[in-house]
Amino acid sequence: MASEHPASSTNPESADPAVERTDPEGEPGAAADAGPADGTRSRRDKAAALRHLMATEGETVGENTRGFNRGTDEAIGRLSNYEDLRKQARVIKEDAIAELPDLIDRVTEAVEANGGSVYLVKSKSMTTEELECNAHLEKEGFDVVETDLGEWVIQIAEEAPSHLVGPAIHKSPEEIATLFNERFNPDEPFSGDPDELTQFARDAVGEHIEGADVGMTGANFVLAESGSIALVTNEGNARKTAVTPQTHIAVGGVEKLLPSIRELEPFVELIGRAGTGQDITSYVSLLTPPTDSPVLDFDAPDESMEAGDREFHLVLVDNGRMAMREDSQLRETLYCIRCGACNNSCANFQSVGGHGFGGETYTGGIATGWETGIEGLDSAGEFNDLCTGCTRCVNKCPVKIDIPWINTVVRDRANRGGEDGEFSFLVEGLTPDAEPGGLDVQKRLFGNIETLAKLGSAAAPLSNWITGTRPVRAVLDRALGVDARRELPQWRRETVRDWAGGRASSADADREVVLYPDVYTNYAHPERGKAAVRTLEALGVRVIVPDVGESGRAPLSQGMIATADRAASEVYAVLAEHVDAGRDVVVIEPSDLAMFRDDYEKFLPERSFERLRENSYEIMEYVYGLLENGADRDALSGADGAGTLAYHSHCQQRTLGLEPYTTAVLSDMGYDVTTSDVECCGMAGSFGYKSEYYEVSMDVGQQLEAQFAGERDDGSTLVASGTSCSDQLEALFGEAPPHPIELLDPV
Amino acid sequence: MSLYPERHVIVVAASDVVPDMPAAFDRLAEEFDAGLDSQVLATGPSATGDMGSLVRGVHGPQEVHVAILEDR
Ligand code: SF4
Numbered sequence: 016m017a018s019e020h021p022a023s024s025t026n027p028e029s030a031d032p033a034v035e036r037t038d039p040e041g042e043p044g045a046a047a048d049a050g051p052a053d054g055t056r057s058r059r060d061k062a063a064a065l066r067h068l069m070a071t072e073g074e075t076v077g078e079n080t081r082g083f084n085r086g087t088d089e090a091i092g093r094l095s096n097y098e099d100l101r102k103q104a105r106v107i108k109e110d111a112i113a114e115l116p117d118l119i120d121r122v123t124e125a126v127e128a129n130g131g132s133v134y135l136v137k138s139k140s141m142t143t144e145e146l147e148c149n150a151h152l153e154k155e156g157f158d159v160v161e162t163d164l165g166e167w168v169i170q171i172a173e174e175a176p177s178h179l180v181g182p183a184i185h186k187s188p189e190e191i192a193t194l195f196n197e198r199f200n201p202d203e204p205f206s207g208d209p210d211e212l213t214q215f216a217r218d219a220v221g222e223h224i225e226g227a228d229v230g231m232t233g234a235n236f237v238l239a240e241s242g243s244i245a246l247v248t249n250e251g252n253a254r255k256t257a258v259t260p261q262t263h264i265a266v267g268g269v270e271k272l273l274p275s276i277r278e279l280e281p282f283v284e285l286i287g288r289a290g291t292g293q294d295i296t297s298y299v300s301l302l303t304p305p306t307d308s309p310v311l312d313f314d315a316p317d318e319s320m321e322a323g324d325r326e327f328h329l330v331l332v333d334n335g336r337m338a339m340r341e342d343s344q345l346r347e348t349l350y351c352i353r354c355g356a357c358n359n360s361c362a363n364f365q366s367v368g369g370h371g372f373g374g375e376t377y378t379g380g381i382a383t384g385w386e387t388g389i390e391g392l393d394s395a396g397e398f399n400d401l402c403t404g405c406t407r408c409v410n411k412c413p414v415k416i417d418i419p420w421i422n423t424v425v426r427d428r429a430n431r432g433g434e435d436g437e438f439s440f441l442v443e444g445l446t447p448d449a450e451p452g453g454l455d456v457q458k459r460l461f462g463n464i465e466t467l468a469k470l471g472s473a474a475a476p477l478s479n480w481i482t483g484t485r486p487v488r489a490v491l492d493r494a495l496g497v498d499a500r501r502e503l504p505q506w507r508r509e510t511v512r513d514w515a516g517g518r519a520s521s522a523d524a525d526r527e528v529v530l531y532p533d534v535y536t537n538y539a540h541p542e543r544g545k546a547a548v549r550t551l552e553a554l555g556v557r558v559i560v561p562d563v564g565e566s567g568r569a570p571l572s573q574g575m576i577a578t579a580d581r582a583a584s585e586v587y588a589v590l591a592e593h594v595d596a597g598r599d600v601v602v603i604e605p606s607d608l609a610m611f612r613d614d615y616e617k618f619l620p621e622r623s624f625e626r627l628r629e630n631s632y633e634i635m636e637y638v639y640g641l642l643e644n645g646a647d648r649d650a651l652s653g654a655d656g657a658g659t660l661a662y663h664s665h666c667q668q669r670t671l672g673l674e675p676y677t678t679a680v681l682s683d684m685g686y687d688v689t690t691s692d693v694e695c696c697g698m699a700g701s702f703g704y705k706s707e708y709y710e711v712s713m714d715v716g717q718q719l720e721a722q723f724a725g726e727r728d729d730g731s732t733l734v735a736s737g738t739s740c741s742d743q744l745e746a747l748f749g750e751a752p753p754h755p756i757e758l759l760d761p762v
Numbered sequence: 763m764s765l766y767p768e769r770h771v772i773v774v775a776a777s778d779v780v781p782d783m784p785a786a787f788d789r790l791a792e793e794f795d796a797g798l799d800s801q802v803l804a805t806g807p808s809a810t811g812d813m814g815s816l817v818r819g820v821h822g823p824q825e826v827h828v829a830i831l832e833d834r
Contacts, residue, residue, distance in 0.1 A: 079811075164820065165812035181811065188814030212813040217820050224821075241799045251765050251808035251822030276794045280787040283803070295783075295805050297822065301790070303799040 058457075058496050058707035065707070068371045069714050072185035076177065076368035077718075079184045084359040084694075086292020087411060094288060104281040105415045108350035111273055112340060118239040118272040119331065125242030130305050131327030135269075136334065148231075148266070160223040162252040164216045171198055177369035179378050180290050180355035185368050188212060220252070225313040230256040234267035235352065236282060237329070240275035243303040244329070247286055247296050254300040261310045262326040263302075269331045270349040276301070282352060285413035290354035339388035344424045348384030350414040357381050357408035357418050362695035363401045366714045372401045380408050380418040383425045396429040400708070403699030404572050405666035406609070420617070426574025430454045448570060449577040457496035461701035462573035465565035468538035471506030479505050498709040502746065504539040511537045511544030515560035524557035528637070529593045533604035534565050535738035543753070546760035547603055547634050553650040553761040554641045559598065563589040566610040567618070572700050583610070583618035587627060600631040603754065605668035605737050606700065608633050612671060633668065634756050635677040635736070642680065651759045654685035661726035662755070663691045663719060663744065665737035666699070677736065677755050684759065689726055693718045696735075698743035712743070720747045734758065765808070770823040776832045 091097050111118060123133040149159045149170070161167040165183040169176055172194055176182030183191070191212055192205035199219075205212060224230070232253050234244040244265050246253035257263045273279060279301075287293035304327035339345045358364050358379035361372070369378025374386035374394040380402050386395040402422035412418060431451050448463055460467070471478040481487055482503050491497040511532050528551060536544040548558045567582030590600055602608040611631040616624050632640070642648055660681060664674035674690070681688050697715030702708050723733065723744075733752035735741040745751040780786045790801060808822030818824055 162821070163812070164810050168812065183812055186814075191813055207814070209813040209815045209817050213810055213817040213820060216813065221821065241794055243794075243799055249809045250812075250820035252820070254802065255765050255821045276787070276791050276799075280783060283787075284783055291811075295803065297804065297806055297808050299803040301799070301801045301803075306800055 058705070061707040062710060065367055065371050065711055068367050069711070072177065072368050072370060073366050073714065075187045075190075076185045077365045079181060080178070080359040080361075080365045080368075083181075083291050083355070084365075087289055087356055087359065088292075090288035090292045090294060091411075093294070094284075097288075100281045100284050101413055101415050104285055104352075104413055105350065107273065107278045107281065108352075108414050111278070112270060112346065112349050114274075115269060115272065115337075115340060118274065119269060121239040121274075122237060122242055122272060122329070122331075125240060126327070126329050129242050129303060129327070131242070131329060133329045133331065136330055136332045160220060160227075162220050162224060162256050163248075163250060164213065164220070164252075167216060167220055168194065171195075175370065175373075177373070177378065178355060179353050179358050179369075179381075185370065221255075224252075224255055224259050227256075227260045229262045229264060230258075230260040231264045231266060232257050234265045234271050234329075235286070236273050236279060237265075237267055237271045237331075238275055238279065238301075239272055241303055242329075243276070243301050245279060245283075246298070246300045246302065247283075248300075249291075249293075249297040251298055254298060254302070257300070257302055257304070258306070258308070259311070261324065262328070263304050264328045264330060265304075266330040266332065269333055269336050270351075272331075282413075286352055286354050289356040289411060289413040290359075335389040339384075342388070345384055345388050345421065347416050348381065348388060348421060350416055351381050351385070352414060354413055355379075356411040356413065360408045360411045360694055361402075362405065362407070362693065362697065362715045362718070363403065363711060365694070365718075366711055367401070372398050374398060380422060381412075381416065384416075384418075384421040387425050387428075392425070392429055392432060395425050396432075399425050399429065400702075400705075401711075403695070403702045405695045405699055406613075406670040407666055407694040409670055423571060423574055423576065427576045430458065430574050448575055449581055450570075450575045454575070456494070457705060458573035458575070460495050460497070461704070462570035462575045462578060464569045464701075465534050468504075468506060468534050471504075472508060472510060472538045475506045475508040479503075492706055496706045497704055498706040500709055501704050502742070504535070504742075506538050507541055509541060511541045511548075512560050512562060514541060514545060515548060515558070524552070525555045526599075527557045527559065527597070528599045528601050529559045529561050529590065530634075531563065531566075531590070531600055531602045531607060531631075532560050533602070533607045534569070536603050540738065540754075543603055543757055546754070546757040546762075547601070549762055550638060550651060550756055550759045551601070551641075554638065554646040556641070558601075559593070561589055561593065566607040567614075568606050568610050569700070571610070571614060579614075580618045583615050587615070587619055587623055590627060591623065594626055594630045599637070600627065601634055601637050602631055603634050603756065605633060605665035605671075605673070606739075608673075609667035609671060613667075633671075633673045633676065633736075635680055636673055638756070638759065639676040639680050642683065648683065650761060651684065652761055653759075654687075657687060658685065659687040659689070659726070659729065659731040660734050660758075661689050661691070661723045661731040663693075663696060663723070663733070663735045663740050663752075665735070665740055666695045668736055681734075681755060681758065686758070689731065691719055691722050693722060696737070696740040696743040698739035700739050703739065703743060713746075716743050716747050719743070723748070765822045768819065768823055769825045769827070770804075770807075772826065772828045774828060774830055776830050779830065 119135065126133045152159050161170045165181055168183040168186060168191055178184040188209050189207040192207040195212065195215065196204045232246060235247045236245040283295065283299055287296040305325035310325065336349060339349055358369065361380055364372045364379050372379055373382050374397065375390045377385040383395045383399045383402065399422055402419060404419040404423065406419050408418050448459065450459065488499040492499040530547055532544060551558050564585050565582055566586055567579035570578035570582065594600065602611065608631060612628050615627060662678060664677065668674055678688050678690060695715060696719050697703055697712040703712030727748060733744050733748060734755050735744055735752045736754060741752045780789060793801065807818040807824055807826050808820045809816060809818050810820045
């Protein structure tokens with residue numbers, strides 16, 4: 016993408032026509048070539064590519080994104096009406112996209128009345144923002160210089176952007192210094208001092224702007240009524256580029272349209288806070304070109320040109336967007352304001368950056384929607400599996416986009432377009448799912464974990480011995496992509512259901528609940544199920560453990576939507592009977608609770624969904640409620656002396672706002688509790704078991720390890736709510752942490 | 763234009779200071795309706811994090827001073 020003549024910054028007299036380009040939101044100007052490229056590439060090659068990215072860019076990306084992410088948390092914390100603003104922003108975007116054709120007509124009228132012109136670009140035949148605009152202009156002999164310093168750096172480095180708003184976020188100051196030293200050969204080499212580098216870049220880019228014939232900008236928002244564009248920046252480059260040269264070309268996707276200045280407010284309040292943790296960016300420029308202001312001649316600054324000879328061209332890019340608008344699942348993507356919050360809050364993104372988790376143009380979780388709509392499924396399919404559905408981006412998105420759902424939908428579409436797998440016979444027959452034959456065997460395996468768990472439990476402990484042997488692990492790794500470095504779950508012969516069915520429950524209870532026996536609790540960790548039953552009984556609750564299937568979480572996480580949908584109906588049929596009988600549903604595994612409280616909205620009729628949502632509880636949330644309502648805490652076992660705990664909550668549990676119940680109960684019982692604040696443990700269900708992602712998952716896990724290392728040295732007990740989190744903590748610390756409920760177990 | 767000099771001094775009447783963003787937008791909307799539709803919300807020196815840490819003074823000023831005139 017980069018200019019062939021970056022050195023022309025030292026030659027402002029160049030006769031070449033010059034174009035300055037700026038992108039207030041860091042919207043990339045060229046095709047990526049660093050991302051995974053070949054759909055058929057093996058798991059091993061993918062692992063190698065990600066390993067390379069983690070080694071070369073991971074540290075810098077991690078530092079920068081975690082910094083932004085912390086800033087976002089703080090900025091959101093300072094804002095009392097954050098949720099209201101998000102709702103407003105969401106509604107405004109929904110309406111704007113609904114009336115998009117009308118807005119296009121209105122903006123065209125307004126810009127033309129102002130004296131400018133509007134072009135609607137359908138495909139990427141000519142001018143597009145997504146792709147090759149620079150390359151195209153350069154081929155035509157223009158000298159194109161990016162004016163956003165991050166864009167400028169990657170233009171010089173000839174690299175693709177690695178982040179939605181910080182395109183050079185993967186480069187350290189030292190690397191930028193080396194790049195500048197090689198390119199510009201300064202008398203005194205740069206050492207990596209950010210002030211010095213900025214000064215140099217500012218001057219070099221500034222000279223270009225002063226000599227440019229045309230300034231090209233993006234637009235964060237386009238206001239139809241007045242024909243204005245809004246540019247949101249910190250550097251000030253966009254306005255300088257827009258108003259210094261005589262001709263201003265603004266290029267933006269059609270989805271940037273808003274009706275008028277009145278609808279802009281919530282976005283101005285949200286975009287900086289969500290993206291970089293700033294209450295507001297340094298500049299929000301509202302420009303309604305062409306203006307009458309005279310164009311300054313920098314060679315003769317005292318003489319100015321006549322007023323009124325400025326030109327303005329607004330290029331609105333469709334390039335797949337109008338089709339996305341018709342696609343009920345992808346449509347939401349068009350509400351995206353490219354703030355970057357979903358890049359920063361993503362644990363996998365923090366490890367691999369946008370060169371791994373990103374496509375041709377866009378990066379991070381939302382890139383899946385953009386790339387599918389604009390480049391096609393192939394581009395999105397290459398990185399889409401890096402979204403584990405942890406949901407940590409969901410509460411951060413200023414326009415409330417369900418980013419994990421978009422990733423799931425696209426994964427489902429990719430699954431359905433896949434080729435027949437070479438090893439499908441290994442899992443065929445084991446897999447009573449509703450998916451197409453070509454589904455990747457690895458996904459089919461993890462999506463059908465319940466079937467495996469049942470078989471494994473029935474044949475335990477033999478099944479565990481067999482799957483624990485080296486030759487079997489090697490086959491699992493090679494054929495099914497189950498990484499041999501991971502411990503497999505140990506299935507138990509006696510399940511929680513077996514155990515509960517064979518014992519007398521306390522008779523004189525005040526209330527009755529059903530304990531949902533999730534696959535992991537039931538078949539692999541019955542001790543936490545037993546602890547839950549005994550704890551609830553001690554608090555005066557009779558517990559029923561029903562015969563009910565897997566919630567659909569496992570297939571959903573593999574993009575097997577039809578299978579998840581079927582599971583949802585089956586599970587609801589069983590649980591609804593209990594809800595009808597006045598029993599609450601208590602859930603141990605947070606990812607299953609998240610199905611009942613959130614994902615089932617997609618699968619069940621609204622009333623059914625609401626009933627289950629309102630009547631299901633996380634186990635520690637339920638215990639908290641019982642204790643608040645007068646249950647006897649002395650019936651439970653508490654901390655003997657000064658028990659200190661290092662507690663890692665579960666990603667989906669935190670998104671649902673449920674972590675505080677666990678910490679409150681544990682503190683109440685006398686424990687001294689420290690919590691982690693990493694976004695994810697790295698395991699994320701099946702993700703950490705997959706051969707191609709094992710190393711990413713361990714890299715993510717290292718953040719958690721670093722957080723708890725001190726606590727461990729001080730003798731704290733590790734505690735975790737999710738099965739995968741506790742598997743990951745076991746891998747990191749060599750010891751399996753209990754579920755919090757086990758600490759309350761009266762036995 | 764306020765972007766070129768290194769120091770930007772803003773002189774503003776106290777009566778033109780608004781309490782918050784909603785008030786600012788009410789006023790912006792009025793002014794847009796009146797045809798004053800090129801406006802800038804500038805909140806401080808220009809800044810970048812692109813070179814590795816926060817640096818003030820990029821394409822805009824390095825320093826911003828605001829003088830508020832009371833009784834206006
Ligand atoms: S999807 Fe939401 S969080 Fe992500 S960049 Fe778009 S607006 Fe920001």
